[in-house]
Amino acid sequence: MSEVLQSVTDGAALGSLYALAALGIGLVFGVMRLVNFAYGEVITASAYTLLLTKGLPVWVRIILALAVAVLLSLAMEVVFRPLRLATPATMLVATFAVSFVLQNAASLGFGTQGDSVNFLPTLNQAFDLGGIRIRYITLISIVVGGALLAATAFVLNRTDIGLKMRAAAADFQTARLLGVKATSVIVFAFVLSGVLAAVVAMMLAVQRPLATPSFGFLIVIPALVGVVVGGMERLLTATSGGFLIGFATVVLSDLLPSESRVFLNSALFGLVIVVLLVKPSGLFIRNRETEERL
Amino acid sequence: MSSPILEVEKLDIRYGSVQAVRGLDLTISQGEAVGLIGANGAGKTTTLQAIMGVVPIHSGGVRFEGSSLKGVPTELVARRGIALVPEGRRIFGDFTVEENLRLGLLGSGTSAGSDDDLAWVHSLFPIVSEFSDRRAGQLSGGQQQQLAIARALVSKPKLLLLDEPSLGLAPTIVEDLFGALGEIRNNGVTILIVEQRAQMAVEFADRTVVMRNGEAVLALDGDESIGSEQMAAAYFGS
Numbered sequence: 001m002s003e004v005l006q007s008v009t010d011g012a013a014l015g016s017l018y019a020l021a022a023l024g025i026g027l028v029f030g031v032m033r034l035v036n037f038a039y040g041e042v043i044t045a046s047a048y049t050l051l052l053t054k055g056l057p058v059w060v061r062i063i064l065a066l067a068v069a070v071l072l073s074l075a076m077e078v079v080f081r082p083l084r085l086a087t088p089a090t091m092l093v094a095t096f097a098v099s100f101v102l103q104n105a106a107s108l109g110f111g112t113q114g115d116s117v118n119f120l121p122t123l124n125q126a127f128d129l130g131g132i133r134i135r136y137i138t139l140i141s142i143v144v145g146g147a148l149l150a151a152t153a154f155v156l157n158r159t160d161i162g163l164k165m166r167a168a169a170a171d172f173q174t175a176r177l178l179g180v181k182a183t184s185v186i187v188f189a190f191v192l193s194g195v196l197a198a199v200v201a202m203m204l205a206v207q208r209p210l211a212t213p214s215f216g217f218l219i220v221i222p223a224l225v226g227v228v229v230g231g232m233e234r235l236l237t238a239t240s241g242g243f244l245i246g247f248a249t250v251v252l253s254d255l256l257p258s259e260s261r262v263f264l265n266s267a268l269f270g271l272v273i274v275v276l277l278v279k280p281s282g283l284f285i286r287n288r289e290t291e292e293r294l
Numbered sequence: 295m296s297s298p299i300l301e302v303e304k305l306d307i308r309y310g311s312v313q314a315v316r317g318l319d320l321t322i323s324q325g326e327a328v329g330l331i332g333a334n335g336a337g338k339t340t341t342l343q344a345i346m347g348v349v350p351i352h353s354g355g356v357r358f359e360g361s362s363l364k365g366v367p368t369e370l371v372a373r374r375g376i377a378l379v380p381e382g383r384r385i386f387g388d389f390t391v392e393e394n395l396r397l398g399l400l401g402s403g404t405s406a407g408s409d410d411d412l413a414w415v416h417s418l419f420p421i422v423s424e425f426s427d428r429r430a431g432q433l434s435g436g437q438q439q440q441l442a443i444a445r446a447l448v449s450k451p452k453l454l455l456l457d458e459p460s461l462g463l464a465p466t467i468v469e470d471l472f473g474a475l476g477e478i479r480n481n482g483v484t485i486l487i488v489e490q491r492a493q494m495a496v497e498f499a500d501r502t503v504v505m506r507n508g509e510a511v512l513a514l515d516g517d518e519s520i521g522s523e524q525m526a527a528a529y530f531g532s
Contacts, residue, residue: 160396163393163396163397163400164397164401166386166389167386167397170386170389171384171386173348173368174380174384174386175397176367176368177346177348177368177369177372177377177378177380178372178377178397178400178402178445178446179369179372179401179402180397180400181369182369
């Protein structure tokens with residue numbers, strides 16, 4: 001019993017991280033129909049910021065990690081701006097290109113082996129709760145993840161800029177006809193997604209303290225899979241999909257005997273293929289909605 | 295005659311090699327209601343979209359209150375005081391009625407739209423206050439059209455463009471709709487209306503322009519009656 005609880009807690013923690021990454025991807029996709037593969041490099045940039053600020057007070061490092069992620073996210077918005085009317089394929093290839101350029105730049109600048117960021121390592125200590133060992137970072141991931149998801153939901157559902165973003169995501173042309181400024185909505189989406197990237201980077205850096213050029217890429221790929229599996233048309237479904245992938249990764253790896261764990265990713269992606277065959281528009285999208293959108 | 299609010303001059307619009315509008319001239323004065331009719335593909339909707347900056351102008355010009363709209367992004371055209379009620383209404387079906395209205399207000403840039411204006415819109419279309427919390431997609435077609443017009447009106451537009459507002463609505467509902475449009479005109483809002491029900495448009499508008507193959511082929515004054523043969527000739531060519 002306690003082993004199951006242990007798995008569930010750990011799964012929820014990784015799931016929260018993937019959910020935040022999925023939300024960051026989904027926010028930009030919603031207003032721009034752009035799947036940003038280079039989102040992982042925003043996370044990576046935050047991790048390198050933590051590396052470069054080693055020795056500074058924690059709050060300074062947090063602020064700088066946030067600032068770098070938001071600035072890089074905004075820079076990407078400028079780079080992708082001429083592509084707003086481009087086909088999805090063009091956009092996708094462009095974000096791949098940006099992703100590769102940044103990963104290679106990181107390899108050149110920092111090497112590929114990785115350096116320890118030494119960010120709040122004490123949070124890896126565990127405490128005992130009714131028989132299960134919970135690390136502080138596990139708890140923090142779940143709490144911060146949940147809080148940020150709730151905060152984003154609040155912004156989207158209860159504020160003016162959120163209403164504009166939802167309108168732009170639902171029907172950009174009509175939103176513009178009503179006077180909603182395309183650029184301001186898109187810029188805001190990139191800012192929010194930058195903040196989320198920094199938070200993901202920080203929580204990840206505690207647990208995997210090695211900053212490498214593929215630090216964020218390795219998170220964004222499964223998160224993107226989650227987005228697609230959940231259904232990228234809606235933020236809620238995209239985010240749930242991200243959570244599910246993270247959760248399933250941990251729980252499956254705990255369930256599987258250690259010698260078959262090498263097959264974990266194959267098994268997971270095999271499941272993903274099945275899901276996409278059965279529900280191509282996403283696991284959590286109701287069929288009625290699919291029909292309406294087709 | 296008061297000053298022109300909208301001047302369309304030798305407007306040419308092309309989609310690739312297809313010329314959708316050719317050499318269209320159209321001047322609308324402050325407070326006027328002008329109808330734009332014609333067969334499908336005559337260029338009516340394209341003309342409205344060009345005014346809003348949705349489709350690019352190939353040559354010629356559009357001026358609003360004396361300044362050119364050529365190359366002005368859609369959202370800024372809206373903020374200058376032109377509102378389009380698009381074909382098919384394009385309300386946000388997943389949003390509440392209130393959110394749809396708030397978008398109209400937000401988009402206008404000013405948080406304005408004084409309480410008086412809002413009260414006026416609500417009295418014109420009582421359903422928007424009655425069904426305030428309802429999902430807009432649950433409204434009937436006629437109610438959605440009222441919402442679409444109300445959403446355009448809360449931004450206090452000086453010029454209201456309507457694209458096929460009667461499309462898909464039952465005749466009695468269309469009559470109510472034109473009654474409301476009459477009140478909007480009496481309130482001083484200048485109107486340019488594209489309508490498939492030619493007779494309704496001619497009766498409603500101060501004057502009506504008939505388009506065919508992207509050109510204005512006939513202009514009718516409001517009190518000028520038109521025979522069906524003459525109308526058919528204007529629509530389809532003789």
